[in-house]
Amino acid sequence: MSSADAVFGRSVPLARNPVAVPKQIRYRTPAVVALAFALATAGIVALASGAIPVSLADLVRNQANELHRAVLLEIRAPRVLLVGCVGAALALSGAALQGLFRNPLADPGLIGVSSGAALGASIMIVLGGGLAIASIMAPYLVPLAAIAGALLVTWFLYLFSTRYGQFSIVTIVLVGIATNALAGVGIGVLQYLSDDAGLRTLTFWMMGSFGRATWPTTTPAVLLMLLAAVPILLVARSLDLLQLGEAEALYMGVDVRRLKRSVVLSSAAAVGAGVALVGIVGFVGLVVPHLVRLAIGAGHRHLLPGAALLGATLTILADTLARTAASPAEIPVSLVTSALGAPFFLWLIARERPR
Amino acid sequence: MTLCAENVTLELGSKRVLTQASLEVVPSQVTALVGPNGAGKSSLVRLLCGEVTPGGGSVSAGGEPLERLGVREQARLRSVVSQHAAMAFDFYVDEVLAMGWIPDPADPADYDDACTEVVAQCQIGHLLGRKYKTLSGGERQCVQFARALLQIWRDACGGDVDVRYLLLDEPTANLDLGHEALVLGLARATTARNFGVLVVLHDIDMAAAFADHVVLLVDGVVAARDHRVTF
Numbered sequence: 001m002s003s004a005d006a007v008f009g010r011s012v013p014l015a016r017n018p019v020a021v022p023k024q025i026r027y028r029t030p031a032v033v034a035l036a037f038a039l040a041t042a043g044i045v046a047l048a049s050g051a052i053p054v055s056l057a058d059l060v061r062n063q064a065n066e067l068h069r070a071v072l073l074e075i076r077a078p079r080v081l082l083v084g085c086v087g088a089a090l091a092l093s094g095a096a097l098q099g100l101f102r103n104p105l106a107d108p109g110l111i112g113v114s115s116g117a118a119l120g121a122s123i124m125i126v127l128g129g130g131l132a133i134a135s136i137m138a139p140y141l142v143p144l145a146a147i148a149g150a151l152l153v154t155w156f157l158y159l160f161s162t163r164y165g166q167f168s169i170v171t172i173v174l175v176g177i178a179t180n181a182l183a184g185v186g187i188g189v190l191q192y193l194s195d196d197a198g199l200r201t202l203t204f205w206m207m208g209s210f211g212r213a214t215w216p217t218t219t220p221a222v223l224l225m226l227l228a229a230v231p232i233l234l235v236a237r238s239l240d241l242l243q244l245g246e247a248e249a250l251y252m253g254v255d256v257r258r259l260k261r262s263v264v265l266s267s268a269a270a271v272g273a274g275v276a277l278v279g280i281v282g283f284v285g286l287v288v289p290h291l292v293r294l295a296i297g298a299g300h301r302h303l304l305p306g307a308a309l310l311g312a313t314l315t316i317l318a319d320t321l322a323r324t325a326a327s328p329a330e331i332p333v334s335l336v337t338s339a340l341g342a343p344f345f346l347w348l349i350a351r352e353r354p355r
Numbered sequence: 356m357t358l359c360a361e362n363v364t365l366e367l368g369s370k371r372v373l374t375q376a377s378l379e380v381v382p383s384q385v386t387a388l389v390g391p392n393g394a395g396k397s398s399l400v401r402l403l404c405g406e407v408t409p410g411g412g413s414v415s416a417g418g419e420p421l422e423r424l425g426v427r428e429q430a431r432l433r434s435v436v437s438q439h440a441a442m443a444f445d446f447y448v449d450e451v452l453a454m455g456w457i458p459d460p461a462d463p464a465d466y467d468d469a470c471t472e473v474v475a476q477c478q479i480g481h482l483l484g485r486k487y488k489t490l491s492g493g494e495r496q497c498v499q500f501a502r503a504l505l506q507i508w509r510d511a512c513g514g515d516v517d518v519r520y521l522l523l524d525e526p527t528a529n530l531d532l533g534h535e536a537l538v539l540g541l542a543r544a545t546t547a548r549n550f551g552v553l554v555v556l557h558d559i560d561m562a563a564a565f566a567d568h569v570v571l572l573v574d575g576v577v578a579a580r581d582h583r584v585t586f
Contacts, residue, residue: 022447022484102443241454243442251404251437252506253430253457298444 028296028306035309039084042313046080046320047072051328079213081222083319083333084312086210086274087284089225091311093267094285095292095303096232097154099239100263101161103172104348107286108271111157111172112179113150114282117268117275118206119183120149125202126194140220147224147272153179154268158260209332210278210319221273228269229308231262236300239263243298281334283341284311290348356417357381358403358433358520358551363412365398365575372398373575375412379568380551382518385543387566388555395575396555397438400524403553405429417518431457433520434506436499438528448482448490448498455505462509469508476541477501492529500526500538504545521545523554527561539565 048056052071058064059072090108097106097113108114124145157175187206194202238259241249250256274281292306318336325331358380365373372395380386380403388396401407402414405421414421416432424432434455442451452474456466474480479497482490490498500523507519523542527535542552543565556562562569571579 021449025447025449099444104443237458240446240450243444243446244440244451244454245437247401247404247406248435248437248440250406250426251430251433251435252454253427255426293444297450298446299450 022297024295024297028299028302031296032302032306032309035306035313039309039313039316042316042320043080043084046083046316047076049320049324050076051323074215078215078218079210079319080316082213082218082277083210084316085222085225086278086281087288087315088308088312089229089270089274090281090284090315091288091307092229092232092304093270094311095289095300095307096235096239096263096267097285098289099242099300100158100260100267101172102243104290105172105286107283108150108267109280109282109285110345111176112153112183113157113268113271114275114280115180115183116153117146117150117272118280119186120152120272121146121205121276122187122190122202123149125205126190126198143221143224143273143276146276147269149183150268150272150275151265153183154264158264206279209330211323211330213277217277221277224273225270228266228273231266232270233304235259235262236304239300239304279334281315282338283345284315284337286348287341287344288314290344356518358416358553360399360402360409360414361412363399363402363409363414365395365402365407366410367398371575373402373409376572376575376577377412378403378553378570378577380520380522380553381568382520382549382551383546384567385546385552385554385565386568386570387562388553388570388572389557389559389562390572390578394572396572397524398575399572400435400522400553400555403522404433404435416520427457430506431509432507432518433522434503435522435524436496436503436526437524440495440499442487446487448479448485448487451487451498452502452505455502457506457509459509464509469505473501473504473508476544477504478537493531493534496526496529497534497538500541504541507550518549518551520551520553523552525555525557527556 044056048054050071052068054068054072054076055064056072059069064072093113094107097108097111098104100106105111121142124142128141128145157172157179160175161172191199191202238249238254241252241254242256242259244252246256249259271285288311289303289307292303292310296302296306315333315337318340319333322331322333322336360376360378362375362377363373364371364375376395376399378386378388378399388399390396398407402409403421405414405424405426408414408422416424416429421429452470453466456469474483477497477500479494479501482494482498487495487498503521503523507521521542523538526538526542530538539554539561542554546552554562554566556565559569559571569581570577571581
């Protein structure tokens with residue numbers, strides 16, 4: 001289960017059988033490869049477009065002038081990287097949490113994991129100023145606080161769901177509303193408590209944008225997200241087995257407690273690291289895994305990498321749209337993702353409602 | 356060489372579910388566990404699966420206490436078909452079957468061959484390529500049974516214990532008469548592969564007709580056991 005083979009499913013081929021293997025199953029590895037190409041294309045498009053027209057070809061041929069070089073390497077490149085990683089992290093955590101809760105509506109934003117991260121980050125922004133910590137640690141502090149907040153919420157949700165039976169499709173959204181409200185109270189209290197400077201920082205942070213992405217802030221978050229993605233990708237087969245039920249997965253050799261721990265920890269870390277830098281980006285974690293499931297089926301060995309790739313692609317495109325549509329002004333990217341995601345969410349509820 | 360619960364006692368919350376109960380699953384034989392609702396049958400099965408640990412007494416497989424075996428070792432030793440297997444997401448039947456197969460780089464046994472054989476035996480060839488969610492309760496039961504067979508289909512490699520166990524918790528609950536006969540017949544047939552079979556049943560007549568041993572559980576106590584039932 002912890003081998004690289006298990007991730008891409010080479011170790012368990014599907015049987016050749018008299019009935020044709022379903023198309024979805026036959027085409028899922030090529031589909032994941034196609035998604036990787038789509039991501040590369042989206043990345044190049046995002047790098048090339050913006051307020052200042054810059055030719056990528058010039059840069060490659062080393063003919064770009066200083067300004068263009070700076071725009072590309074110091075402004076756009078970290079931004080595109082951060083956007084891609086946040087999108088991938090949200091979609092991957094969404095897919096993993098949906099698998100863990102065995103509930104198609106588990107989305108980091110909806111169930112309150114993102115607000116937990118936001119609360120953690122706010123606490124650090126407002127109250128952390130007094131901490132005497134070496135400045136080299138500073139870029140990590142807010143992400144770490146956000147991760148702690150996300151972890152707290154995810155763990156609470158999991159305990160709540162184990163204690164009061166598995167969440168029904170709709171209950172999880174209701175619990176999410178309560179969690180979001182509680183986190184909102186916490187952030188409100190912090191706003192009330194903070195001094196002028198703290199309030200200013202907090203307000204700017206809460207508006208959430210990719211606009212402030214620079215290498216020193218981007219690198220630690222990206223590293224954290226990549227690190228968090230590894231354990232999730234490794235438990236793909238275990239997540240598959242978990243779909244038959246917790247007890248059944250145990251009977252089939254899955255160490256269920258370890259699986260839960262690793263999914264809760266990693267998805268909280270991935271979401272927290274992203275939220276700490278860019279605020280809450282809604283619906284990516286909900287919509288993307290469903291799109292991937294519709295296209296290539298529910299098996300996690302393809303769903304997880306597929307969701308990460310598509311999440312990165314779509315978020316990069318949404319961000320490119322957000323910064324070019326009203327150029328040189330910028331629309332918040334969460335506006336774009338929510339405008340696309342909310343109707344999809346309604347459609348999902350209608351579809352998943354038990355009849 | 357048996358899967359064996361000895362004088363096990365189990366309390367769930369403040370309620371005592373099993374009292375000094377003993378049960379043995381013997382290789383190549385079918386043991387039926389019968390009793391009224393709430394008698395503790397499923398709890399006894401969960402003990403034998405290593406899902407819960409007994410408050411008193413011990414559970415062992417081939418003389419080795421169950422808690423000393425890892426979950427993966429246990430999974431290769433025994434498989435379980437439980438009563439309800441609902442899935443939130445749309446998996447294909449083919450994928451559900453593949454879930455049973457435990458990948459093992461050390462053993463080249465071919466999944467395709469095993470799957471083809473199990474599918475043929477369980478007569479579920481017509482279900483391949485369909486979504487699991489669209490199956491009827493009985494069809495799902497058959498798929499789960501096939502999946503459980505695949506889990507322990509591989510020859511036990513390494514150790515000298517070439518014994519596997521198949522635990523069926525009311526495998527016939529959703530089945531019509533034809534499929535009931537099919538599943539019980541298959542369970543019986545697996546004893547030829549040296550599988551020890553435990554089957555939880557409601558119907559004592561069926562148990563008597565089908566099993567080598569019958570154990571009657573009432574209120575958490577083994578009320579009667581009958582070796583070689585003959586009528």
